[in-house]
Amino acid sequence: MFVENINLIPVLFILGILFILYKMILYPKIRLMQLQKKYGESIKVVHHYGTGLLMEYKKGFQQLNDSMAFIRKMSKENQSNVEAFAFNIGPKIGISFVYPELIKQVHKNHDAFQKIDVSQAVVYLFSNSLIYATGKQWQRQRQFLGKSFHFEEIKNYLPCIKDICIKTSNQISEDIRINPQKEIQVVKICEKVTSEVVFRVFFGSTQENILIEREDGQKLSISEELVSIVMDSFRILQQDKLLLIKSLILKRYSMKIFPLREEKSLHNRLIQLKKACETIVLQRKKQLQLDPALYKNNFLDLYLKEMIQNSNTQITIDEIIANFCGLFFAGTDTTGNMTGVALYYLSLNPQIQKEAREEVIQIISKKNSNLDLKDQFNYITFEDLSSMNLINSILKESLRLIPPAIGVFPRYANRDIKIGQFELKKGDLVNTHFIYNQSNPSIFQNPEQFDPKRWMNGNDLQFAFSFTPFSLGPRNCIGQHLAMIEGKCMLANFLLKYDILPNKSQNIGLEMKIIYGLSPDNLVYFKQR
Ligand code: HEM
Numbered sequence: 001m002f003v004e005n006i007n008l009i010p011v012l013f014i015l016g017i018l019f020i021l022y023k024m025i026l027y028p029k030i031r032l033m034q035l036q037k038k039y040g041e042s043i044k045v046v047h048h049y050g051t052g053l054l055m056e057y058k059k060g061f062q063q064l065n066d067s068m069a070f071i072r073k074m075s076k077e078n079q080s081n082v083e084a085f086a087f088n089i090g091p092k093i094g095i096s097f098v099y100p101e102l103i104k105q106v107h108k109n110h111d112a113f114q115k116i117d118v119s120q121a122v123v124y125l126f127s128n129s130l131i132y133a134t135g136k137q138w139q140r141q142r143q144f145l146g147k148s149f150h151f152e153e154i155k156n157y158l159p160c161i162k163d164i165c166i167k168t169s170n171q172i173s174e175d176i177r178i179n180p181q182k183e184i185q186v187v188k189i190c191e192k193v194t195s196e197v198v199f200r201v202f203f204g205s206t207q208e209n210i211l212i213e214r215e216d217g218q219k220l221s222i223s224e225e226l227v228s229i230v231m232d233s234f235r236i237l238q239q240d241k242l243l244l245i246k247s248l249i250l251k252r253y254s255m256k257i258f259p260l261r262e263e264k265s266l267h268n269r270l271i272q273l274k275k276a277c278e279t280i281v282l283q284r285k286k287q288l289q290l291d292p293a294l295y296k297n298n299f300l301d302l303y304l305k306e307m308i309q310n311s312n313t314q315i316t317i318d319e320i321i322a323n324f325c326g327l328f329f330a331g332t333d334t335t336g337n338m339t340g341v342a343l344y345y346l347s348l349n350p351q352i353q354k355e356a357r358e359e360v361i362q363i364i365s366k367k368n369s370n371l372d373l374k375d376q377f378n379y380i381t382f383e384d385l386s387s388m389n390l391i392n393s394i395l396k397e398s399l400r401l402i403p404p405a406i407g408v409f410p411r412y413a414n415r416d417i418k419i420g421q422f423e424l425k426k427g428d429l430v431n432t433h434f435i436y437n438q439s440n441p442s443i444f445q446n447p448e449q450f451d452p453k454r455w456m457n458g459n460d461l462q463f464a465f466s467f468t469p470f471s472l473g474p475r476n477c478i479g480q481h482l483a484m485i486e487g488k489c490m491l492a493n494f495l496l497k498y499d500i501l502p503n504k505s506q507n508i509g510l511e512m513k514i515i516y517g518l519s520p521d522n523l524v525y526f527k528q529r
Helices: 002-042 053-064 069-076 100-108 120-126 135-148 151-178 186-203 222-239 241-253 261-290 299-309 317-348 350-364 373-379 382-386 389-401 459-463 480-497
Strands: 043-046 084-089 092-097 113-115 211-213 219-221 411-413 417-419 422-424 429-431 498-502 509-512 516-519 522-528
Touching: 002 043, 002 084, 002 092, 053 069, 053 084, 053 509, 092 100, 092 422, 100 417, 120 222, 120 241, 120 261, 120 317, 135 299, 135 317, 151 186, 151 373, 151 382, 151 480, 151 522, 186 222, 186 299, 186 317, 186 480, 186 516, 186 522, 211 261, 219 222, 222 241, 222 261, 222 317, 261 299, 261 317, 299 317, 317 350, 317 389, 317 480, 317 498, 317 516, 317 522, 350 373, 350 389, 350 480, 373 480, 382 480, 389 480, 411 429, 480 498, 480 522
Parallel strands: 043 084, 092 429
Antiparallel strands: 084 092, 113 411, 211 219, 417 422, 498 522, 509 516
């Protein structure tokens, strides 16, 4: 018996290796071939051993300076009969839909899909948030948060957005007074504004006095640490293959079961970050319980009011923190990229820049013509921003050309489901790469050209289902109106204060990191007007 057991070990080992080889190499290849055979020309196949689709992104960036080169190429070749493309990520098979009707079907059936765990930090911080919630929990959270994202509510945040824009441009003006040749990191500057906006809209105060101390003694604000942790959690997955395999197998439990050194350090930082958020939330709850008159119009107070007044509420402190982190993640880099990309294109197109500036001046100088133009930004109203057609179109064109979200978060099917003619098995991955339609020459003439005017004079209606940077259906972006208001405010402010000039020395790439965007970022010069 004992001898038999010893002989079993190498056999089991070899069987294990064969199983892994089958799952990693043969299985994805066979299923992709089956899909190609079954759906013929309606489907394209993207296959790479190992990281699969992610390898295609990497290859595109290394060879053609654009992580999305393969999708743009597919779209350019104008294969109008292509409805989807099939891919693998490791052993997993997925279908990404590009045909607008099928994209709509995926979003209509949103309850058949569950977003995948993209990194340990994302899971730890926002698995309890609106972004990840499903079923009744999602409905309840969406309804609650939806009130604060209503068009009418967003008006109330305008003074805070303007204040942050002015503070940021004062700092830029000081920097360029000292060094007029300073290269401006357009996306980073816009992200500075958008991160502060989410923080203040949520917590109602600035973040300057809330600092987290790292093990090495470095002190960071909550939002700086939040950005850094999310970035680090993706970075360690890319750099450490062992950690990648471990988290593919153990999924969201990887950080807790035999944690590796990097995981331990990440876990400690995550605990500290959550604690810092919890301290703010609990302190505020105490204040409001003692004196309800302190109540203000921000997300935190709205949540706490509900908790204090409604004893049956399902809202928890953990859900509040998860939603702060979730909104920060969803709303900061995306909006910053959209606006940074718009500024970059304006630097390359001086005529459009001139017209955009004239539009802003014409709208705001109607009321306060005695004021200096730069000061008139203080008086800009929500209605002024809503009537800025060209500015709005510039942001839309920026979202079309370089959409920060190239598609939705990848999801897996939680049951077998048919989308159009395509049969998905439970566990298959699903995505909708809307960048495909946005660069399709049969939908958008000269798709690589920056042409904001294509959105004007009612022309945009024809693109309703081909231009979906905020996704579609019930799970579309809850923050889209806020994003557009922030973008318009930043553009109006910068256009009034600076001429935006191109930094032609840069070799520009389009890279898919956590989101898709320009790399590097120091792409313009600002010249004080
Ligand atoms: C240009 C800026 C933005 C873009 C391109 C964008 C894009 C998107 C997309 C594509 C989705 C769908 C994701 C999916 O289903 O997997 C989404 C969802 C979401 N976005 Fe945005 N977003 C932007 C700004 C914002 C802002 C400013 C906020 C809030 C501060 C925000 C909060 C959210 C939330 C909470 C969801 C999840 C909604 C749900 O599942 O019900 N986003 N966004």
